[in-house]
Amino acid sequence: MAALEELLAFQRTTEALGQVMGRLGWDQETMMPEGAAGQRAEEMGAMEQILHARRTDPRVGDWLARAEPRTAAEAAQLREIARLHDRAVKVPADLAEALARLTSVSQGIWAKARAADDVGAFLPTLQQVVDLRREEAAAIADGGDPYDALMQDYEPGTTAAEIAALFDRMRPRLVALRDRLAGVAMPPALSGRFGREAQLALTTEIARRFGYSLEHGRIDLAVHPFSSGSGTDVRITTRIDEGAPLGCLYSTIHEVGHAAYEQNIVPELHLTAIGSGVSMGVHESQSRIYENQLARSPAFTAFLHGRMTEHLGPLGVGPQDFARTINRVETGHIRTEADEVHYNLHVMMRFDLERQLFGGQLEVADLEAAWNARFLADFGMAVDRPANGLLQDVHWSVGLFGYFPTYALGNVYAGCLHAALRRDLPDLDGCLATGDVAPALDWLCERLQRHGGLRSPRATIEYATGSAISEAPLLDYLDAKYGALFGI
Amino acid sequence: MAALEELLAFQRTTEALGQVMGRLGWDQETMMPEGAAGQRAEEMGAMEQILHARRTDPRVGDWLARAEPRTAAEAAQLREIARLHDRAVKVPADLAEALARLTSVSQGIWAKARAADDVGAFLPTLQQVVDLRREEAAAIADGGDPYDALMQDYEPGTTAAEIAALFDRMRPRLVALRDRLAGVAMPPALSGRFGREAQLALTTEIARRFGYSLEHGRIDLAVHPFSSGSGTDVRITTRIDEGAPLGCLYSTIHEVGHAAYEQNIVPELHLTAIGSGVSMGVHESQSRIYENQLARSPAFTAFLHGRMTEHLGPLGVGPQDFARTINRVETGHIRTEADEVHYNLHVMMRFDLERQLFGGQLEVADLEAAWNARFLADFGMAVDRPANGLLQDVHWSVGLFGYFPTYALGNVYAGCLHAALRRDLPDLDGCLATGDVAPALDWLCERLQRHGGLRSPRATIEYATGSAISEAPLLDYLDAKYGALFGI
Numbered sequence: 001m002a003a004l005e006e007l008l009a010f011q012r013t014t015e016a017l018g019q020v021m022g023r024l025g026w027d028q029e030t031m032m033p034e035g036a037a038g039q040r041a042e043e044m045g046a047m048e049q050i051l052h053a054r055r056t057d058p059r060v061g062d063w064l065a066r067a068e069p070r071t072a073a074e075a076a077q078l079r080e081i082a083r084l085h086d087r088a089v090k091v092p093a094d095l096a097e098a099l100a101r102l103t104s105v106s107q108g109i110w111a112k113a114r115a116a117d118d119v120g121a122f123l124p125t126l127q128q129v130v131d132l133r134r135e136e137a138a139a140i141a142d143g144g145d146p147y148d149a150l151m152q153d154y155e156p157g158t159t160a161a162e163i164a165a166l167f168d169r170m171r172p173r174l175v176a177l178r179d180r181l182a183g184v185a186m187p188p189a190l191s192g193r194f195g196r197e198a199q200l201a202l203t204t205e206i207a208r209r210f211g212y213s214l215e216h217g218r219i220d221l222a223v224h225p226f227s228s229g230s231g232t233d234v235r236i237t238t239r240i241d242e243g244a245p246l247g248c249l250y251s252t253i254h255e256v257g258h259a260a261y262e263q264n265i266v267p268e269l270h271l272t273a274i275g276s277g278v279s280m281g282v283h284e285s286q287s288r289i290y291e292n293q294l295a296r297s298p299a300f301t302a303f304l305h306g307r308m309t310e311h312l313g314p315l316g317v318g319p320q321d322f323a324r325t326i327n328r329v330e331t332g333h334i335r336t337e338a339d340e341v342h343y344n345l346h347v348m349m350r351f352d353l354e355r356q357l358f359g360g361q362l363e364v365a366d367l368e369a370a371w372n373a374r375f376l377a378d379f380g381m382a383v384d385r386p387a388n389g390l391l392q393d394v395h396w397s398v399g400l401f402g403y404f405p406t407y408a409l410g411n412v413y414a415g416c417l418h419a420a421l422r423r424d425l426p427d428l429d430g431c432l433a434t435g436d437v438a439p440a441l442d443w444l445c446e447r448l449q450r451h452g453g454l455r456s457p458r459a460t461i462e463y464a465t466g467s468a469i470s471e472a473p474l475l476d477y478l479d480a481k482y483g484a485l486f487g488i
Numbered sequence: 489m490a491a492l493e494e495l496l497a498f499q500r501t502t503e504a505l506g507q508v509m510g511r512l513g514w515d516q517e518t519m520m521p522e523g524a525a526g527q528r529a530e531e532m533g534a535m536e537q538i539l540h541a542r543r544t545d546p547r548v549g550d551w552l553a554r555a556e557p558r559t560a561a562e563a564a565q566l567r568e569i570a571r572l573h574d575r576a577v578k579v580p581a582d583l584a585e586a587l588a589r590l591t592s593v594s595q596g597i598w599a600k601a602r603a604a605d606d607v608g609a610f611l612p613t614l615q616q617v618v619d620l621r622r623e624e625a626a627a628i629a630d631g632g633d634p635y636d637a638l639m640q641d642y643e644p645g646t647t648a649a650e651i652a653a654l655f656d657r658m659r660p661r662l663v664a665l666r667d668r669l670a671g672v673a674m675p676p677a678l679s680g681r682f683g684r685e686a687q688l689a690l691t692t693e694i695a696r697r698f699g700y701s702l703e704h705g706r707i708d709l710a711v712h713p714f715s716s717g718s719g720t721d722v723r724i725t726t727r728i729d730e731g732a733p734l735g736c737l738y739s740t741i742h743e744v745g746h747a748a749y750e751q752n753i754v755p756e757l758h759l760t761a762i763g764s765g766v767s768m769g770v771h772e773s774q775s776r777i778y779e780n781q782l783a784r785s786p787a788f789t790a791f792l793h794g795r796m797t798e799h800l801g802p803l804g805v806g807p808q809d810f811a812r813t814i815n816r817v818e819t820g821h822i823r824t825e826a827d828e829v830h831y832n833l834h835v836m837m838r839f840d841l842e843r844q845l846f847g848g849q850l851e852v853a854d855l856e857a858a859w860n861a862r863f864l865a866d867f868g869m870a871v872d873r874p875a876n877g878l879l880q881d882v883h884w885s886v887g888l889f890g891y892f893p894t895y896a897l898g899n900v901y902a903g904c905l906h907a908a909l910r911r912d913l914p915d916l917d918g919c920l921a922t923g924d925v926a927p928a929l930d931w932l933c934e935r936l937q938r939h940g941g942l943r944s945p946r947a948t949i950e951y952a953t954g955s956a957i958s959e960a961p962l963l964d965y966l967d968a969k970y971g972a973l974f975g976i
Binding site for chain 1: 500
């Protein structure tokens with residue numbers, strides 16, 4: 001067999017094993033009996049050992065040196081395999097194992113600390129995580145910037161300097177919009193009791209409307225909503241709060257954006273190195289455009305009002321006012337609950353703290369004070385307790401440093417995609433007002449989703465939109481949407 | 489590290505990967521979206537490739553040659569690792585993978601054929617399965633009997649000649665009992681509609697009573713009831729028929745027998761080569777003694793009547809007559825629905841057909857005719873449709889040849905265990921009559937379950953009972969039980 005065929009067959013098995021690993025993670029969050037956690041950690045450790053051995057297998061380097069791609073898709077696969085191989089061989093096996101071992105228990109320690117509002121119970125673990133990730137970052141950076149090196153895991157090709165410049169351009173307009181909205185009286189949130197079965201039926205109907213295939217997926221309950229898997233088995237989770245039905249619904253639409261991206265990748269790419277979403281930022285662009293630009297648009301919320309009323313009963317607000325209820329703006333502590341205006345400001349402060357942490361200007365011991373000071377400065381309110389501050393996000397507990405900026409990048413990408421979508425579908429609002437999201441989904445599928453990792457993250461967005469990436473469409477959209485909604 | 493430590497650490501990872509494989513099988517039957525079957529086949533093929541590579545790893549042979557066990561448990565582990573290694577190295581990797589791939593899709597083909605009562609739609613697949621298993625059997629038999637070789641996967645140390653002799657001894661007494669019962673008027677089966685939720689609540693309560701730990705397991709619905717997993721994650725499934733509540737209840741008690749065996753193995757043996765039930769026959773002895781000798785005993789059914797009435801409402805039969813309802817004897821087509829008198833006769837005919845198939849006296853093309861002729865001869869009734877004949881069992885579709893005899897062996901073992909249990913617990917019926925199964929479960933746990941694969945299958949039973957294995961206790965028990973119940 002030629003080197004190319006051998007390499008691609010080897011990679012296919014690796015990808016299949018990667019899917020198995022993802023399925024274990026899904027099971028852990030949805031189905032696993034409580035008493036099985038220790039055994040599951042061993043099972044995942046065993047899988048990680050196998051996957052690491054395959055990524056660092058010397059034959060991969062050899063095949064890569066000899067393989068000659070025949071198509072653009074094969075060339076892209078070789079680039080991606082090479083990228084992952086190069087990264088893996090730079091990390092000593094004992095460091096990789098130490099990180100895997102630590103991060104399999106550190107999330108539980110964080111969860112307990114958060115529940116107890118006890119930063120001190122988490123900091124020693126966080127210190128260990130940061131120490132190991134600093135060591136890993138130094139190994140993979142090869143003399144370059146360690147934080148840049150970490151970012152490559154989530155958004156290949158992006159640098160912290162680019163992100164910093166992007167955020168510097170975004171911040172003034174976001175702050176100005178936020179400040180204009182501060183004087184506006186907001187409508188109350190939805191209140192009442194909304195049954196679990198009814199919420200789940202509504203959410204499932206809307207998930208299908210947004211293209212989620214239950215033939216290739218399923219919806220379960222979990223503590224945190226997530227999407228899991230690629231190819232023909234892409235599962236999502238949701239959670240239900242009987243007092244707040246928008247949480248279940250919109251978190252599901254968000255996860256459907258992630259899942260539809262995976263489900264819509266052409267079958268020829270399944271179980272290849274480019275058979276999943278190309279980066280966290282591009283992934284987030286899909287979840288955010290589904291959730292925000294489409295499902296939170298005034299045109300769609302007027303339609304949604306009817307579906308919600310049918311499933312849940314009277315909402316206490318009319319269809320034309322519903323967009324303001326759904327898009328109400330409020331300063332709050334929690335990133336995942338933030339409106340579109342505040343959301344990126346949460347990301348920006350995490351990005352700056354992470355850069356300082358990996359640039360040597362900030363230590364773990366000082367992180368809480370730095371967080372609280374920065375939050376007060378940026379949001380004009382104090383952190384009232386650690387669960388609303390440093391302990392709110394799971395990411396750092398499992399070593400996800402360099403990940404947060406991809407959330408804001410996803411919003412920027414979504415802004416670009418949305419502008420191009422409106423250019424190509426002038427009557428988008430007419431469709432959305434009747435609940436017809438299919439034209440928008442088809443556009444996203446054809447332009448972006450079906451191609452998986454064929455192009456780099458940046459090229460993926462630029463191919464889809466036909467334009468260079470810019471923050472301007474997102475900021476223009478936010479100004480226009482909130483200006484019209486709240487008369488500012 | 490010494491050879492022993494290296495080998496045991498290596499094996500631990502292999503066992504963890506084996507558990508992952510089991511979890512994929514569970515997921516496939518309970519949770520997997522329908523459209524994911526093809527991808528799942530690749531995932532399981534990839535896992536099988538890894539597992540096969542580990543079982544055949546030359547280092548295992550080297551470690552085995554140098555390892556010196558310090559305890560009986562370590563010696564047993566080395567024996568089991570050697571047995572699996574020897575078997576695995578005899579099977580070419582491409583054959584192992586071809587079998588894994590085929591059997592991951594062949595079950596679906598069988599299920600469709602059975603639903604359509606279409607033998608022709610299944611035979612080409614069955615032919616492929618038989619061809620590959622014949623090839624495998626020849627490879628592992630090393631010149632010996634191929635069917636004997638297959639049986640080692642399920643009941644190490646047993647030969648087809650032994651089984652044939654056992655069945656020859658059992659058949660006359662079973663047939664005589666069956667014929668005596670043929671003239672007895674049987675009570676009607678339970679009839680009515682019994683809600684799904686109520687059945688599941690009853691079943692879960694009884695499963696817990698029989699020692700099933702939901703902290704280390706869960707109960708889900710599936711097309712066929714099964715138990716899956718070892719150590720701290722042992723899951724069972726059940727199915728509910730609203731018109732026949734005994735099916736859900738007794739199939740669950742059966743699976744609880746399997747699962748409790750796994751759950752009760754001492755933690756020190758978890759994720760070792762002897763950390764699971766030692767053989768299918770011994771496993772079946774646990775499921776059958778839970779289901780039959782305990783849960784179908786007249787003492788327990790009198791207690792059960794009260795619990796069923798509380799959950800399901802009036803049953804139309806009193807507590808003292810309930811044992812006859814539960815133990816009614818009726819000739820039928822389906823093995824899994826057979827009473828204790830007929831059950832082993834079903835197994836015997838499958839065993840004979842399998843031996844002919846692997847001995848070269850029978851071909852797949854002639855299997856249906858052979859089945860139907862044999863069924864008519866043994867049961868005095870014709871097969872009315874393939875779903876009630878050749879297509880009724882899943883086993884052959886996934887290559888499980890040599891497995892059926894372990895069901896009858898399990899019954900024989902259960903007979904031995906039951907006789908010893910009654911010897912040691914003279915007031916067993918007094919306990920069962922109050923629903924107190926704990927003394928019996930404790931006896932089984934201490935004598936048998938907790939030791940996992942420490943001893944050979946035969947030695948496991950003989951250690952537990954203190955006697956040689958014999959079919960006599962089972963046949964005596966059946967004569968006595970049915971004689972007393974139906975006055976023959």
